[in-house]
Amino acid sequence: xxxxxxxxSNVKIFVLYLMENVGRPLDFVTLNDIVMQTDYVMYLDFAxxxxxxxxxxxxxxxxxxxxxxxxxxERGRNVAESLHSDILSSLLDKSLAAALRYLDFKQRGVKxxxxxxxxxxxxxxxxxxxxxxGTVIYATTLLVDSEDRARRMxxxxxxxxxxxxxxxxxxxxxNINYLFD
Numbered sequence: 671x672x673x674x675x676x677x678x679s680n681v682k683i684f685v686l687y688l689m690e691n692v693g694r695p696l697d698f699v700t701l702n703d704i705v706m707q708t709d710y711v712m713y714l715d716f717a718x719x720x721x722x723x724x725x726x727x728x729x730x731x732x733x734x735x736x737x738x739x740x741x742x743x744e745r746g747r748n749v750a751e752s753l754h755s756d757i758l759s760s761l762l763d764k765s766l767a768a769a770l771r772y773l774d775f776k777q778r779g780v781k782x783x784x785x786x787x788x789x790x791x792x793x794x795x796x797x798x799x800x801x802x803x804g805t806v807i808y809a810t811t812l813l814v815d816s817e818d819r820a821r822r823m824x825x826x827x828x829x830x831x832x833x834x835x836x837x838x839x840x841x842x843x844x845n846i847n848y849l850f851d
Contacts, residue, residue, distance in 0.1 A: 673715040675757050681711055681719040684757060684765070686728065686742055686750040691766050692773065695732050695739030700776065704769035707830075710761060768833075775832045778802055782831035784824040786817065794820035798827045800835060808835055 675684045688704055689696065696704070698720070705716050723729045728746035733739045742750075784798040793813050800808040814820045827834055 673711040675710045675761065678715065678719055678722070680757050681715045682723055682728065683750050684711055684762070685716065685719055685723065686746050687762050688766060688769050689729065689740070689742040690747060690750065692769060695741045697737045697739050700773070701740060704772055705765075707768035707772055708761075708765045710765060771832045771836065775835075780807070780831065782828055784827040786820040786824050788817070789813070796820045796823045796827075798824070798834070800831055808838065810838075 673681055675681060685701070685705055689701070692704070701720070702713070702716060705711050706713065711719075720729075723746065724731070724740075726745075727743055728749055729740050730743050731738050732741050780800055780802045782798075782800055784796065787795045787797060789795055793815055794817050796812045796814060798808075798810050798812075799806055812823065814823065
């Protein structure tokens, strides 16, 4: 199954676009995480494109001691600008917004914790919490009827806490179009 953005050329353009617009060095895990935020690129396509871009000098490793980070090179900028892309600009914009939200949570040090607790009545409590530098900024408990559903909810919360937070915030603020922003 191919990535939603199209072939390898589009995958490269997609990744280079995000790197250019984030504007700072990113380690591989963080870069992977921001690319995967919208599910437009499959992991295997990203990994293949990443290695090709590194080999072709479109991105470069930077940093000394500690974790290696990557930046887009001048050649990468030129290639991305000169390649024809059939990626809709709305997809690029949505992906960049999701990436920036993810990085905001990561930079702010927001911690997401979610657990599943079996209750005496046979239901399961999904207990989720976001904290920023020791202060709880969001907490909720939701009762569900099956352990499987509870575990899937907890996993989704841990995978994308910024999306859950944004959704709840938008719903409480009366913005029912939050999914389309």
